[in-house]
Amino acid sequence: xxDISKYDQILDALQTLxxxxxxxxxxxxxxAQTAGIGKGSIYYYFSSKEAVLEALIERNYKxxxxxxxxxxxxxxxxxxxxxxxxxxxxxxxSIEYQRQDAEPVSISAKEQAYLHxxxxxxxxxxxxxxxxxxxxxxxxxxxxxFDYPAALxxxxxxxxxxxxxxxxxxxxxxxxxxxxxxxxxLLERGTENPEGSLNFLLAL
Numbered sequence: 001x002x003d004i005s006k007y008d009q010i011l012d013a014l015q016t017l018x019x020x021x022x023x024x025x026x027x028x029x030x031x032a033q034t035a036g037i038g039k040g041s042i043y044y045y046f047s048s049k050e051a052v053l054e055a056l057i058e059r060n061y062k063x064x065x066x067x068x069x070x071x072x073x074x075x076x077x078x079x080x081x082x083x084x085x086x087x088x089x090x091x092x093x094s095i096e097y098q099r100q101d102a103e104p105v106s107i108s109a110k111e112q113a114y115l116h117x118x119x120x121x122x123x124x125x126x127x128x129x130x131x132x133x134x135x136x137x138x139x140x141x142x143x144x145x146f147d148y149p150a151a152l153x154x155x156x157x158x159x160x161x162x163x164x165x166x167x168x169x170x171x172x173x174x175x176x177x178x179x180x181x182x183x184x185x186l187l188e189r190g191t192e193n194p195e196g197s198l199n200f201l202l203a204l
Contacts, residue, residue: 009035011056022111064089068130079138124157145192
């Protein structure tokens with residue numbers, strides 16, 4: 001059985017190194033040295049440095065993904081409210097992760113885009129099935145009228161994660177609010193919900 005404590009040591013080591021170095025310059029040897037273990041132990045748990053990063057991302061978003069799976073079963077809560085709760089949980093996890101670094105390294109735009117892409121890809125892939133299920137439940141109950149639930153889930157995730165994260169495509173607060181209002185308007189019209197009924201999404 002894998003040593004869970006050593007597994008977390010490796011993830012903690014990468015997170016520590018990322019607070020002072022660019023991900024692209026970090027080596028497996030440095031991760032092992034920071035974790036206080038042999039380099040060979042890294043490869044026992046992970047096939048590459050990229051695999052360590054992916055596991056770190058997964059750990060950082062464990063809570064919101066658990067929240068998403070739980071909310072997918074809560075048919076007593078309106079579908080768009082559940083979607084908002086899931087996305088808020090993701091945002092809280094992102095903020096909590098960023099605060100762990102007291103003195104974050106100044107990274108290049110390329111590095112920032114690379115890391116943000118990894119986080120976005122993980123979140124969208126993992127949350128899409130849960131949001132699709134919630135939308136399908138809304139369709140079945142008559143609260144949502146839309147023919148492509150999986151596509152709608154993907155569209156919502158892409159727009160909200162890019163805009164809320166605001167690092168892949170940096171925008172002013174005014175631009176973010178305008179995009180959110182446009183998304184809400186499209187959602188209301190496309191799902192036949194009353195105008196203004198989804199404005200609570202602006203609080204994200």
